[in-house]
Amino acid sequence: MMANFLLITNTSQTGWxxxxxxxxxxxxxxxxxxxxxxxxxxxxxxxxxxxIDAATVEEPVSLAQKFYKLKPDVRVAVMxxxxxxREARDxxxxxxxxxxxxxxxxxxxxxxIRTILQEEINx
Amino acid sequence: MTQTAILFADNDRDFIETWAEFLQNxxxxxIAAFSPAEARSKLGQEHVDAAVIDxxxxxxxxxxxxxxxxxxxxxxxxxPVLLLxxxxxxxxxxxxxxxxxxxxxxxxxxIAKQEGPEAMLTTIKRTLDLAxxxxxxxxxxxxxxxxxxxxxxxxxxxxxVFVTFPRTIGRFILEIGGRQPSDPTxxxxxxxxxxxxxxxxxxxxxxxxxxxxxxxWRFFFPQ
Numbered sequence: 511m512m513a514n515f516l517l518i519t520n521t522s523q524t525g526w527x528x529x530x531x532x533x534x535x536x537x538x539x540x541x542x543x544x545x546x547x548x549x550x551x552x553x554x555x556x557x558x559x560x561x562i563d564a565a566t567v568e569e570p571v572s573l574a575q576k577f578y579k580l581k582p583d584v585r586v587a588v589m590x591x592x593x594x595x596r597e598a599r600d601x602x603x604x605x606x607x608x609x610x611x612x613x614x615x616x617x618x619x620x621x622x623i624r625t626i627l628q629e630e631i632n633x
Numbered sequence: 634m635t636q637t638a639i640l641f642a643d644n645d646r647d648f649i650e651t652w653a654e655f656l657q658n659x660x661x662x663x664i665a666a667f668s669p670a671e672a673r674s675k676l677g678q679e680h681v682d683a684a685v686i687d688x689x690x691x692x693x694x695x696x697x698x699x700x701x702x703x704x705x706x707x708x709x710x711x712x713p714v715l716l717l718x719x720x721x722x723x724x725x726x727x728x729x730x731x732x733x734x735x736x737x738x739x740x741x742x743x744i745a746k747q748e749g750p751e752a753m754l755t756t757i758k759r760t761l762d763l764a765x766x767x768x769x770x771x772x773x774x775x776x777x778x779x780x781x782x783x784x785x786x787x788x789x790x791x792x793x794v795f796v797t798f799p800r801t802i803g804r805f806i807l808e809i810g811g812r813q814p815s816d817p818t819x820x821x822x823x824x825x826x827x828x829x830x831x832x833x834x835x836x837x838x839x840x841x842x843x844x845x846x847x848x849x850w851r852f853f854f855p856q
Contacts, residue, residue, distance in 0.1 A: 595726050603742065605732075609731075
């Protein structure tokens with residue numbers, strides 16, 4: 511079954527964005543939204559996973575919490591350019607399902623997202 | 634009033650003694666354990682309100698030593714756990730705070746030894762406070778876990794019946810014939826075989842069924 515992903519990013523790097531979308535294509539469809547229209551996009555349809563790009567989103571934790579308030583069952587993952595253990599802790603404390611570097615290779619990203627989806631199914 | 638009991642597990646005796654003194658001054662009762670075995674034994678003997686466990690519980694210099702995490706995995710559904718380390722890393726944070734297969738993380742929190750006593754105290758208080766809202770005999774996410782398991786069961790059953798089964802049969806037969814079919818071809822061929830078998834089981838004569846298939850084939854591929 512194909513999954514629906516919502517990517518929240520304010521990036522202007524269209525190359526990165528299209529490569530991200532292409533990488534996840536075997537797992538499902540990626541809908542990108544900016545932080546500004548995140549809520550609107552989030553409420554449009556059910557998403558198997560929301561991915562927040564912490565490299566461009568200012569407050570990933572509060573954004574994730576906003577999503578949890580709107581739909582408590584939603585799963586949110588956060589990716590970042592320079593991962594730190596303190597940020598990892600803060601983000602995971604907020605109930606986010608995973609925290610991973612934005613610099614993962616296509617294959618690594620695919621494995622990471624597949625694992626998250628698999629965990630979701632196993633739960 | 635009964636004192637809140639904290640199991641403190643670390644292989645460094647001096648470290649535990651210093652922390653025990655500090656926590657006792659803050660009103661906690663500290664149960665010290667210097668090894669995983671001792672921690673298990675103490676947990677079996679005494680009531681513990683929370684456990685503070687060092688990740689490298691056997692050897693501080695061994696970066697593969699995850700005995701603290703292993704211990705936490707064993708006990709975390711009965712005692713709130715706070716994991717402690719002198720070597721904080723993103724990987725440790727992910728390992729202990731990411732939701733596990735039952736939807737809950739191993740530890741309530743994760744703290745670095747370098748963060749000092751105030752951070753430790755705040756984290757212990759926060760852990761105890763959070764633990765008050767969790768019924769350890771019944772996981773809060775249980776209802777949604779059952780719903781997801783049911784959904785998983787049906788989705789796997791449907792996939793097995795409508796995709797995997799015909800594809801396996803189709804692939805098996807085509808491979809006997811020396812072909813290497815793609816997934817869609819194998820699935821389609823599998824469906825043909827399944828329909829054939831069903832019709833034969835329903836009492837239609839084999840020759841008649843073959844005749845039907847040949848006619849359908851000719852209709853789609855006249856040449």
